[in-house]
Structure formats: structure tokens, C-alpha cells
Amino acid sequence: MTMLQLENMDCGYGAFHAVHDLSLTIEQGEIFALLGPNGAGKSSTIMSIAGHVQLMSGAIRFDGTDISSLSARERVRLGIAVAPEGRRLFPDLTIEENLTVGGYSLSREREAVNREIVFTLFPRLTERLKQPASTLSGGEQQMLAMGRAMMAEPRLLMIDEVSLGLMPKMVDVCYHAINHLKSQGVTILLVEQNTKRALEVADHVCVLESGQSVWQGTAAEAQNAPDLIEAFLGMAKEAS
Amino acid sequence: MLYVELLAQGLVQGSIYALVAVGLTLVYGLLRILHVAHAGLFTLGGYVGVLVTNATGSLLLALLVAMVTVGIVGMAIYRLCYQPILDKPPYVALIASIGLFIAMEEIYRLVFGPYGISFENPPLQDVVQMFGVTLRLGEVATAAGTLLLVGALAVFSGKTRFGTAWRATVTDPAMAESFGIDIIKVRYLNFFIGSAFAASAGVMVALLNNMVEPTMGSVPSYKALAIIVLRGLGDVRGTLVAALALGVIEAFGTIYLGKFLDRDAIAFAFLILVLMVRPQGLFGRA
Amino acid sequence: MTMLLDVSAVTVRFGGVTAVNGVSFSLNKGELLGFIGPNGAGKTTMMRAITGVVTPTEGEIRLLGKNLTTLPVHQRVRLGLGFSQQLVKPFRNMTVLENVALAAGARHTASPFSALFRIKRDREKEQAAQLLAQVGIADAADADPSNLPLGYLKRLEVARALALKPSLLLLDEPLAGLNHAEAHKLADMIVALNRAGQSIILIEHNLGEVMRICSRLIVQDNGNKIGEGDPETVMNTAVVRAAYLGEGNDHVAA
Amino acid sequence: DTVKIGMNVPLTGFAAADGKSALLGAELAIEQANAEGGINGTQIELIQYDDLASPKEAVPIANRLISQDEVVVAISGSYSGSTRAAAGIFQSEGVPYVSAYAVHPDITKSGDYVFRTSFVGEVQGRAGAKLIGEMLGKKRVVVITLQNDFGQSLAAGFKEKAADYGIEIISEYEYSIKDRQFGPIVTKVKADQPDAIYASGYFFTAGPLVNQLRSAGIDVPVIGQEGYDSDKFIEIAGPTSEGVLITTSLDRDSTVAETQEFIKAFEKKAGYNADMVAASGHTAAKVVIEAMRKAGTTDRAAIRDAIAQTNLVASTGTISFNGLGEVKKDVQIQIVKDGAWHHFAVIDDKDLLAPPEE
Amino acid sequence: MLGLGAYEISVITAMGIAVIFALSLNLITGFCGQISLGHAAFYGIGAYTSALLTKAGFPIGVGLLGAVILAGLVGIVVGFASLRVRHDFLAITTMGVGFLFVGITRQMDFVGGEMGVSGIPASGFGKPGFMLFVMLCVVLTILFSLHLKRSWMGYSFDAIASDEDTAKVIGLDVSRYKLAAFAMGTALAGLAGALYAHNVRFIDPESFGFVESITVLAMVVIGGIGSVPGVIFAAALLSVLPLWIQFFDEYKLLLYGGLLFAMMRFSPGGMAGLARRIIPSKAKGARS
Ligand SMILES: Nc1ncnc2c1ncn2[C@@H]1O[C@H](COP(=O)(O)OP(=O)(O)OP(=O)(O)O)[C@@H](O)[C@H]1O
Ligand SMILES: Nc1ncnc2c1ncn2[C@@H]1O[C@H](COP(=O)(O)OP(=O)(O)OP(=O)(O)O)[C@@H](O)[C@H]1O
Numbered sequence A: 001m002t003m004l005q006l007e008n009m010d011c012g013y014g015a016f017h018a019v020h021d022l023s024l025t026i027e028q029g030e031i032f033a034l035l036g037p038n039g040a041g042k043s044s045t046i047m048s049i050a051g052h053v054q055l056m057s058g059a060i061r062f063d064g065t066d067i068s069s070l071s072a073r074e075r076v077r078l079g080i081a082v083a084p085e086g087r088r089l090f091p092d093l094t095i096e097e098n099l100t101v102g103g104y105s106l107s108r109e110r111e112a113v114n115r116e117i118v119f120t121l122f123p124r125l126t127e128r129l130k131q132p133a134s135t136l137s138g139g140e141q142q143m144l145a146m147g148r149a150m151m152a153e154p155r156l157l158m159i160d161e162v163s164l165g166l167m168p169k170m171v172d173v174c175y176h177a178i179n180h181l182k183s184q185g186v187t188i189l190l191v192e193q194n195t196k197r198a199l200e201v202a203d204h205v206c207v208l209e210s211g212q213s214v215w216q217g218t219a220a221e222a223q224n225a226p227d228l229i230e231a232f233l234g235m236a237k238e239a240s
Numbered sequence B: 001m002l003y004v005e006l007l008a009q010g011l012v013q014g015s016i017y018a019l020v021a022v023g024l025t026l027v028y029g030l031l032r033i034l035h036v037a038h039a040g041l042f043t044l045g046g047y048v049g050v051l052v053t054n055a056t057g058s059l060l061l062a063l064l065v066a067m068v069t070v071g072i073v074g075m076a077i078y079r080l081c082y083q084p085i086l087d088k089p090p091y092v093a094l095i096a097s098i099g100l101f102i103a104m105e106e107i108y109r110l111v112f113g114p115y116g117i118s119f120e121n122p123p124l125q126d127v128v129q130m131f132g133v134t135l136r137l138g139e140v141a142t143a144a145g146t147l148l149l150v151g152a153l154a155v156f157s158g159k160t161r162f163g164t165a166w167r168a169t170v171t172d173p174a175m176a177e178s179f180g181i182d183i184i185k186v187r188y189l190n191f192f193i194g195s196a197f198a199a200s201a202g203v204m205v206a207l208l209n210n211m212v213e214p215t216m217g218s219v220p221s222y223k224a225l226a227i228i229v230l231r232g233l234g235d236v237r238g239t240l241v242a243a244l245a246l247g248v249i250e251a252f253g254t255i256y257l258g259k260f261l262d263r264d265a266i267a268f269a270f271l272i273l274v275l276m277v278r279p280q281g282l283f284g285r286a
Numbered sequence C: 001m002t003m004l005l006d007v008s009a010v011t012v013r014f015g016g017v018t019a020v021n022g023v024s025f026s027l028n029k030g031e032l033l034g035f036i037g038p039n040g041a042g043k044t045t046m047m048r049a050i051t052g053v054v055t056p057t058e059g060e061i062r063l064l065g066k067n068l069t070t071l072p073v074h075q076r077v078r079l080g081l082g083f084s085q086q087l088v089k090p091f092r093n094m095t096v097l098e099n100v101a102l103a104a105g106a107r108h109t110a111s112p113f114s115a116l117f118r119i120k121r122d123r124e125k126e127q128a129a130q131l132l133a134q135v136g137i138a139d140a141a142d143a144d145p146s147n148l149p150l151g152y153l154k155r156l157e158v159a160r161a162l163a164l165k166p167s168l169l170l171l172d173e174p175l176a177g178l179n180h181a182e183a184h185k186l187a188d189m190i191v192a193l194n195r196a197g198q199s200i201i202l203i204e205h206n207l208g209e210v211m212r213i214c215s216r217l218i219v220q221d222n223g224n225k226i227g228e229g230d231p232e233t234v235m236n237t238a239v240v241r242a243a244y245l246g247e248g249n250d251h252v253a254a
Numbered sequence D: 001d002t003v004k005i006g007m008n009v010p011l012t013g014f015a016a017a018d019g020k021s022a023l024l025g026a027e028l029a030i031e032q033a034n035a036e037g038g039i040n041g042t043q044i045e046l047i048q049y050d051d052l053a054s055p056k057e058a059v060p061i062a063n064r065l066i067s068q069d070e071v072v073v074a075i076s077g078s079y080s081g082s083t084r085a086a087a088g089i090f091q092s093e094g095v096p097y098v099s100a101y102a103v104h105p106d107i108t109k110s111g112d113y114v115f116r117t118s119f120v121g122e123v124q125g126r127a128g129a130k131l132i133g134e135m136l137g138k139k140r141v142v143v144i145t146l147q148n149d150f151g152q153s154l155a156a157g158f159k160e161k162a163a164d165y166g167i168e169i170i171s172e173y174e175y176s177i178k179d180r181q182f183g184p185i186v187t188k189v190k191a192d193q194p195d196a197i198y199a200s201g202y203f204f205t206a207g208p209l210v211n212q213l214r215s216a217g218i219d220v221p222v223i224g225q226e227g228y229d230s231d232k233f234i235e236i237a238g239p240t241s242e243g244v245l246i247t248t249s250l251d252r253d254s255t256v257a258e259t260q261e262f263i264k265a266f267e268k269k270a271g272y273n274a275d276m277v278a279a280s281g282h283t284a285a286k287v288v289i290e291a292m293r294k295a296g297t298t299d300r301a302a303i304r305d306a307i308a309q310t311n312l313v314a315s316t317g318t319i320s321f322n323g324l325g326e327v328k329k330d331v332q333i334q335i336v337k338d339g340a341w342h343h344f345a346v347i348d349d350k351d352l353l354a355p356p357e358e
Numbered sequence E: 001m002l003g004l005g006a007y008e009i010s011v012i013t014a015m016g017i018a019v020i021f022a023l024s025l026n027l028i029t030g031f032c033g034q035i036s037l038g039h040a041a042f043y044g045i046g047a048y049t050s051a052l053l054t055k056a057g058f059p060i061g062v063g064l065l066g067a068v069i070l071a072g073l074v075g076i077v078v079g080f081a082s083l084r085v086r087h088d089f090l091a092i093t094t095m096g097v098g099f100l101f102v103g104i105t106r107q108m109d110f111v112g113g114e115m116g117v118s119g120i121p122a123s124g125f126g127k128p129g130f131m132l133f134v135m136l137c138v139v140l141t142i143l144f145s146l147h148l149k150r151s152w153m154g155y156s157f158d159a160i161a162s163d164e165d166t167a168k169v170i171g172l173d174v175s176r177y178k179l180a181a182f183a184m185g186t187a188l189a190g191l192a193g194a195l196y197a198h199n200v201r202f203i204d205p206e207s208f209g210f211v212e213s214i215t216v217l218a219m220v221v222i223g224g225i226g227s228v229p230g231v232i233f234a235a236a237l238l239s240v241l242p243l244w245i246q247f248f249d250e251y252k253l254l255l256y257g258g259l260l261f262a263m264m265r266f267s268p269g270g271m272a273g274l275a276r277r278i279i280p281s282k283a284k285g286a287r288s
């Protein structure tokens, strides 16, 4: 079943179009990877779905209905949550409070349940409950950003730059969390520079360049298309 | 004994500062706006309070009406004046706010006359003895009312999820919205509460002075700015403590330092002293 | 070989948290040193102690024999430290080129007084343009940094640090947020710089690139130095593998 | 064709209330004079500008009145700062300038073209000393001083004569014009246990002050000055205003026809009761009108001479000037009785009230 | 002279003084990004210094020089405060400095206390001569501002205004730059104050209070913070606006307040921003 559908979407900043005429379809329960070089428009696409970057034309359908006129707040109530680029934690709030905000749209009971799930996935966070987010190390911040988004119990979770600044072990932890969510039926849209890693977990892939979709298909197809990888993702063979 | 009475006087004055400053803290905390026009709302509260009391004879009703109407005016000011310039540098809002404040003072002068207005039958003028201190009933009511209002707010903001949501909205409204916080509601409520508090202070000052004048907001306008800075980025409780401290320092200062410095200068000398020792304010984190 | 940087027994505490615990190491002129470790190991904190953003609780830091420990940031920079931060912070009221040109004009800005009497900045702009080309963002020279993607800003940071012609360049995760090709290119550039004589400390999680380009590694975990030496050897010690790659005791919930 | 009188007066900002009264007073005098045929047949025109009570604004305004509007004489309905700044310009351009109620001692020192129809602070301060020490027989006095030129010069005059009347000043406090809350001072005054309180201020500071003194149980006489002189004072202080005494220039119970007429006419024009500032504005305008009539010419020097020779019954008493241009008149003492200002006494001691000669 | 009447001369003189005063704050707030709500204190220090020196018999040149030096020195002291506190905290601290200045001068009898200083000697150049002298000072101040903006110092100020911490990272001695900005800005304010004293020839503490500090900040912000032409225009306009809108009578101040508000609400970039919107081609090249 289709969960999210972008139809000829244009979005951008002021008069500047960051993304042109993008169409894609994300199925319920799958992992969808959005790949592409710097400045391709990946983050813009995600933030546009979340309701933060201005949609200029086209439509965003969620569960079949057009949500482009809804506010960011209404979208989270539909089940769309984001762990944005640069993490954008609430710096003065502690870890605990950041998570509280993450679960703000839910009842206290659900919030408590979700908090436990986050703590099991990221035990490191429990050690520093009262530490302000601004003083966390880069990796800790990434965990918190994912945890915060998970608190909202999303049906569609969008994660921008999953492994940015993470040590290999932490990358494993995050992907483990992603797989766990998938097993719970959560649909995931991720942006990733670590192409190899992304292709391992993703079901479908879209490659963006200069704001336009240049390739779409399954992850398996992508792995078997060396030209594509060379040309747009620059994943050299020997890189690990 | 004299010291105790001076202390009591300082606390009464400090209560007024606290009521005004708390509202300003809320606005400053949420939007980083030095909302000078807040003092204009304080004055409006005084006018509404006196007019309604004179019309109905009930001070309590007047207080309520003042808080609600001024709260609504506060929300309107947010919507019409600040919301469109939120993304601009802070001094833009500061100057806009100052312009607004000047205009408000002039409107009061033109509408209510330059001489100000007074209660026909000043309420709460009786004198009470408490712990050997002589106070007017109005002063007791002021201090008690402040503790009640500010205390309630402190609990509300510190202990509730809404309080956390409020602080999240402070640093990143867009993200806060992305987690289901209705930032529009937070901001309106913020202005409503802050303005209603200012209005209550206005009514209390009207009561203590038996007079409301167009320019009565000027003193609280800058004193309250000093207080919110003194308190650093603390909380509502911090504001209360800083305001009371300032009230007491002024009370003793006027008597013992009045020959060298006037009241404002005493307050600001204290402020500068504190900031030089603790640049992050009295209760701020380093 | 001359010793450029000497860090001895540096400890940094934040309240109860010991972010760096008695770490010592040194760096010779012309080296390219990789500084790695798990998230939260205290790498950024160590770098901040070197640059002067945080003051070590204990220990001493020397650059070319001169004790830096109590000097303010800008003096350390004048003594030859250049660094790009993990969180990018461009000057948003200038173009990308101007950001770099200002750093290139360090000799004009040493004292406010002399800065007042100097106007010409053509040479600095030329240098800045070259540096931008070197890091591969020449196309963004006239752009407003607020509108640039992260990958560009990262490289802007590097270019700005290079403009200072530092004797020691500290890079905190310059490759993060770049895709493979871009990361590879930037890593090559770092190597080229190093070949040209630039001493560099590189903090990075991109192990592939680190292993490829660094001549020596230091591994830190939980504030402690747990390994030091040439990349191959270091990465093969058990303690490093356990801490860094998560082999052995994997505490991730299944 | 008309004869022009210039006026600088604060119509907006913090001093607007006094400015309005002064302007209405002056307008009334001119209407009255025009009804009587103006100046020897020529109608009088008042040209006024809002100076916000600021010296900065007063300078161009004075220049404009002189060079563009070509006024023959000018009056000030403003406070000391702006009046002081304007006086220098009127003096140097040789235009007679009469200050209605500004108190700064240096105003008339600008030169021989500058006059003042109100008391300098010192004179009233001395009258206050006589009132307390001699007429009321109170000796232990607390002085509460408003921190501005008005308060400071009153205090100076009071202290100058206090000893002569056997007064002991047991303590002295200062407050700023913005203060309305006097809790700490009141507390301390209560501990001082004085026989009387000499407190300078304006109705908007004195109203709350008196109220707070009385509420704290202090019932000794409070003596103020013309700054209190407004019905607003009684309104603010309420019943606690009863018995407060002030030194001023307007006697509401005066039997002089001129004063009674003014009080009635002003109320009709303004819609509220006359106060000292209104009477002063009226008096200043009247002085220059009379002088122009007497001089019979628009020659400014001649008018100046005529002003110097003034001997006129005005709403604030019989006016004449000394060599410096300071007014010589009696001090009225008013008391609040049954919620209104009433006659209490007059001080006409010429030596005591002699204004400074230089 | 020049076909100007006494009124026009006094208006132009007042405008000129306001322009110098506003440009002096623009150095600190506009160029270096340090907001000040107490700038009138330095204006006051300049005014008092020159007034007292010339009253004591020194020539006006000495008075002006003394004003510049003393205001600049006190400015450096306050500049040290700017090293301790930042942003809004600095705004409130400087506001406090303004109140302290007024509070202290009020109580100091040797500078006239509440009574202020009257009988300040005129310039001795005559009114038109003084106007020309003020204009000369204006031109020099403008040239200095423009030069500063183009120099490496102005360039460094831009960086500090944007992000102090990062400015340190590229080796700028932020403290010294900030002190330099305060020293220059306050010294110029001292000059403006001295000119004011000899123009109005009467000064009292209230003339240099909070309202004056706000007014000058409004000039800078309304002109367009950091923009030299914008600030000149706004200062010239706002300084005489109250005189020009006399015919609004009672509504004058209401209009003034409303204008301040409307300007910020509808053109937050000030007049410079407005001009840029109308003539978009001018947008680039504002720097360099
Ligand atoms: N706030 C903004 N204002 C204006 N333009 C912006 C803004 N943010 C991004 N852009 C522009 O939009 C385009 C797409 O940027 P986006 O951040 O979506 O790319 P990305 O694919 O996420 O890149 P990266 O891998 O570097 O994160 C870029 O050209 C960028 O310059
Ligand atoms: N100001 C602070 N207060 C409290 N703890 C802090 C502070 N700054 C850093 N820390 C803690 O110190 C530890 C080391 O942080 P640091 O940023 O140096 O890690 P790092 O090695 O750079 O990690 P990453 O690779 O994730 O960026 C972290 O656990 C962090 O939470």
C-alpha cells in the first residue's frame, strides 16, 4: 500500500527552487533511501514533506490525501516525524526534556512506553538524562535526535544523514534501530552519504542531483548498476 | 524595627516589579524581544482598573476585567506588531516596541487626559499591624497577590509538560512545531499571561498611589528590563527573587545612599555590579 | 625532526563528567596525525583544549615549545594554530570569498590600529579564491553562506583555516556530510597539503579515509588514550577494536 | 494686521498637563484683551509651539518665533530647561521674554530682556520657613526634597532662613520626580518623629506622598508649595489632604475682583478649576499685553522698558519687577479645608520675600 | 548669510549635531554589533566637559578636545564591560551606565547638580559660523565612517558583529577591537555633546537621559544599522521631525511614536533597506 506520494513536487526558498518536478512513491513499511551529492536537494525534500520548506507546486499525498496545506504540527499528528539535518535538538533542554517534547503529541502513558523503547535502543542516553543537549558529543546528539523522533511514534520516520559523525559502532547501533522500527511496521525515509550502507538496508532508492530525480529503482538494481554509482554517488570500489 | 519596616516596604515595591518583570521575562524568554511596550500594558491595566472600580464599586471585578482585557490587547500586540518581524534582529523589535510605547502613552493622554485619574472611593486604605509593621491593606494585598500569581505561574511552567513545550519553542519554534506543539497557541498564551500580569501590577500601583497617569509605565519599563537580565536565563522563580532583591536594595538605598545616587542609579549600580561579577546574571548558567 | 605540538597530561572536566583524562601526545612537524575514537570519547574536547575554547583542568599544551595553556584563542591562532570546527560557523554577513579573505588578511588585522589604516584587499581576495578552488567550492565564492548546503560550509571552514597559513591545522570531522567521492577528494586534498609541508591533526569517523591517509593514529576512548602508533598496528589491538568497532562485547540490544 | 506674542509650551510628553494649563491661561488673557480692543485697536495673535519641555527643542523654536514669525514679545509656558535655553536667544536678539512659572534661578540672569512672573524657588522656601517656624511655631522639621531644580532651590531657601525661625532640620530625604512610592522615606520619617514636614513636589508626587504619610499614622503638619496647587492634589490624596498648607501665588478666596474673574472665566474656558500654572500663564500674558499697551509701539526696547515698569493687579497678585526682572509680590498661603483650597494667610514681608538682585 | 534665517541656521546646526551623534553610535552598534542603550551618557560627558572648560576660561578648542578625550576614556572603561557581557545583557548594562551618569551628575554640585550649567560661552564664530563649523565636523565624521567601513578594521568589525567566537578562531583580538569601537564611538559622541553644549548653551542632567539614548538608537536603526547614508538621513530627519510636525499639535508625539513603530514593522531594514528595495541594483557592493 502506498504511504507517501510526491507528485511533480517543486520546493525551495523564496524564489529559489531547490527541487524540481520530483515524483516518487514510498510504500507502507519499506525503507526508502534518498541519495545524491551535496546540494542535491535531499534535505529540502525531507523538510518539505515535514512542512518546513515551502512547497511551490505539485502535491504531497500521505495515505492518499493531499497534505500540502497542513501545518507541520498537523503532519506530526498524522504520523510523520523527522530527525533533521544538523539534528536541531533543543539545546537548553536536557536529554529527558528533549524526549518529552518528542512525545508531546501523545498521551503520557504512550510517552512513557516510547521512552523505554528509546532507552533500550540507545542505553547511552540514560546515563546523561539531566545533561543539556548542547553539551552532548556529536554522536550522542545523533542518538538523541533519532530518539526524539521515535518518541512521536511515527508511521513515517524521516532521518537526514543517519551516520553523519558516527563511529562505525554507532552506525551499527543506528541501523539496528532502523531495522527494529521497520520490523514494527514503521516506514522510513532516509538520507545517507554512506551509499553502501544505505543500499544494504533500503528497499527502494531515489538518486537526486541538482534538485532532480536522475534514477529510481530498487536497492538491488542500484547495486547492480555500477555506472549509476560511479556517476552520481561516487562510491569508489575500494571504499568501505 | 526600622529595618524590618524598610524591608517590608522593599518587598512591597519588589512585588510590583516582579509582576511586571515576570510578563517581560515570558516574552523575552520566548521571543528574545525587549518588549518595552509591556509597560504601556501595565498603564492600561491601571486605567481599566480605576475606571471599572469607579463604575461598579468592585475592585476585584476591576482586577479581573483589567487582566482579561489587557491580556487580549497583549495578544493583539503580538499578532499585529511582533509576529511579522520575529525573524529580524532583536533591535528591530526593540525600536518598534519603543515607538509603540510612546504612541500608547500619548493615546492614554489624549483619551484619559494629561492629569491622570483616581479612584472615587479609594479601596483598601485601612491600616493593619502585622509583626509590628504598619502596612496599608493595599500593600498587603499587593504582596500577597504577587506571591499567589507568580507562585502559580512558577508551578505551571516548571512542573508541566506545557512548561517544557514552552522552553522548546524558545529555541527552535519550527522543530517544536514538528513535534506537535502548537507554537501559535504557546505564543498567544504567553502574551496573554504576561500582559495580564502587567495589568494586575497596574491595578495594584493605581491602588497604592490612588492615581493612574499616562506616563506611569516609564519606571517599570526599564526597571523590569534590568530585572530580567539580573535573573539571567533562570526561571519565573528567579525573576521573583531578583525583583524582590531590587525592591529591598532600593528601599535601603533611598534612605542611606539617597545623598549620592538617586533611586534609579542605585538600582542600576547594583545591576552592573552583579553583571560584572556574574556576566550570566544572578541565576544563569555559566 | 622538530616537535611542533606537545600535549602533556591534559585533563578536562565538566562538572562530574571527565571528558579528557590525563592524555599526553606529541606531534612532529610535517605529520598527518589521525585522532579517532568512539562518539563522546572527548576528541572534540581535546581539540578545544588545544584551541583554547575550554581550559584544561590539569596539564599543559605547548606549540613549538611555547606554553599555550593560558593563552586566549586568538593568540594561539596568531602563534600558528588553525582549525575548522565540527559545527560550522561562517560569518553570515559576508560572502564565502570574504569569509576566507578576512582570514587571509591576518597580518592586517593583528592590531586594530593598523587595521584602520589599511584598505586594499585584492591580494587577500586572490588568495581566498585560490583556496576556495583548492577545496573545490570556487563556484560558491559570491554566495551567501546562509544558503549553502552543509558540504560546502564544511569546506569553507577548511579554506578559512588554511587562509591563516597555520603551522598546525586542526580538522574536526571535515569529511562528515560528504559523500564518498567528495570525501575522497577532500581527503586527497588533505594529503596534498600535508605533502606540501602542512602539519595536520585530523579528527574523523570515516575510518576508510583515515586509514588511507594518516601516517599515525591516536585512539581515545572515554577520555583516555587507548592506542597510538601506525594505523595498521593500532587498529589491530584488541582494546581499540573493542572500543571502536564494537567487536567482542556488543552491548546493542538484539 | 495683528500684534504677535510668541509662546513655547509643552503640549505633548511628560509635561503636557502643565503646558495645557499654561496655554489656556495665556489664551484667556489674550481673548480678554482682544475683547477690550486688543492693543490700542490692533488684535493680538498668540503663536505657540510645542517644546516638549526640552532645551534642545526650545532653541530652534525661539529662533523661529523671532526670525520667521517676527513676534514682538514672547512668554514661556514651559519648564526650566527649555525656558533657560530659549531665554539666551531672546536676550541676544533683544526680544522681551517673560517666564510664567519656570523656577530656575539663572533664567532672569540671561539679561535685561528676560522677566519672570513667578517666585524663584528660594523666595518660596524662605516663606515656608517663616510659615513653619513662626506662624505655626513648629521647630523639629523633616525636609523631603524633590530632586530637580525646583526642589533644590526651595530647599536652599528654606535652609537659608530655617535657623532664623528657630527651626531644627532633623533629617532630609530626596526623591525623584518619577517616584510615587515613598514607603521607605515614610517609614524613616515616622521614626524621626518630627513636629512638621516640609516637602517639595508637584501634585502628582505630593498626592501619593501625603496620602502615604498620613496612612502611616504621621499626623504632623505637612507644608508644600505651589507645585501642589491643583485640585488634582486633593483628588489624589483624598481625605488625607485635609489640613495641608502650601505657599503659592493664587488665592482662591481672594476678594480682588481680578482674581475672582479669572477663576470663573478660566473654569468656563477650560472646563476644570484654575490652578497656579493656569494663573501664571494668564499673568505672564497679561504683563506683556499691558506693557505693549503702555509702550504704544511695537518697538521691542520700549516694550522691555514698559515691562520693567510694570505695576499691575493680576490673578496672582500685584506684580512688579526688581532690577533683575524677578517678580515682587506677596506669598499666599492656602490650606485644604473640606476638600478644597482656601485662604489661610498672606506673607507680605518685603525683606523676606526680596528676590535676588543679581 | 547664505540667505538663511536664524531659524534655518539653528535647524541645520541641530541636524548636524544629531548626525555626528548618530554616526558615533553607528560605529559601535552598526559596525561592531555592540548594542548600546546608554550612549547619551557620553554625549553628556562631552557636553559637560566642554561647558565647564570653556566656562573656566579655556578656548573652545580646548573644550572640544577635552570632551573628546574624556568621553573616549570613559567609553573605554564601559567598553571593558562589553567584554564581560554580550547582546541584550550589554544593552541593559549600557542602559544602566546611562542611568548612573544622570544619577551622578544630579548629585554633583560642582557640575551644577540639578541646576545644570547655564551661561555656557557661545562658539565665538557667530551663529552662521558655528553652523559651518558643525558642518565641517559632520563632513569629517562621515569621511571617517566611510573610511572605517572600507578598512580592514571595518572588515574585522563585520566578523565580530556576526559571530565573536568565530572571529577569535581566525585570530582577531576581539577584545581590543571592541574597545577600539567603544573608544572611537564614545569620543565622537563627546564631540557631538560638546557642540550641543555650545549650541544650546544650557545643559542639565535630564538632557542626557534614557530618552536621548533611545532617540539616537532609533536614528541608527531607522537609518538602517551600519549604513552610513541611511543613518545620516535618519538622524537629520528625526532630529527635526518634532519641529516640522508642529501643526499636528497634540498628536505630534503620537505620530512620532507611530512612525518609529511603522518604520520597523514595515521596513525592518530601516531606510537603507527601503532604498535597497526600491533601487535593487544598489544591493551589491554595499561592502568591499
Ligand atoms: N535555507 C536555505 N535558503 C536558501 N537556499 C537553501 C537553504 N537551504 C538549502 N538551500 C539550497 O537548496 C539546495 C539544496 O540543498 P539541500 O540542503 O536540500 O541539499 P542536500 O542534498 O541535503 O545537501 P547536503 O548533502 O549537503 O546536505 C542547495 O543549493 C542549497 O544551497
Ligand atoms: N560542557 C559540557 N558539559 C558536560 N559534558 C560535556 C560538555 N562538553 C562535552 N561534554 C561531554 O564530554 C564527552 C566528550 O565530548 P566530545 O564532544 O569531546 O566527544 P567527541 O569525542 O568529539 O565525540 P563525537 O565523535 O561524537 O563528536 C561527551 O560525553 C560529552 O557529553
Ligand SMILES: [Mg+2]
Residues within 6 Å of the ligand: A042, A043, A044, A085, A160, C149, C150
Ligand atoms: Mg542535507
Ligand SMILES: [Mg+2]
Residues within 6 Å of the ligand: A137, A138, C043, C044, C045, C086
Ligand atoms: Mg566531536
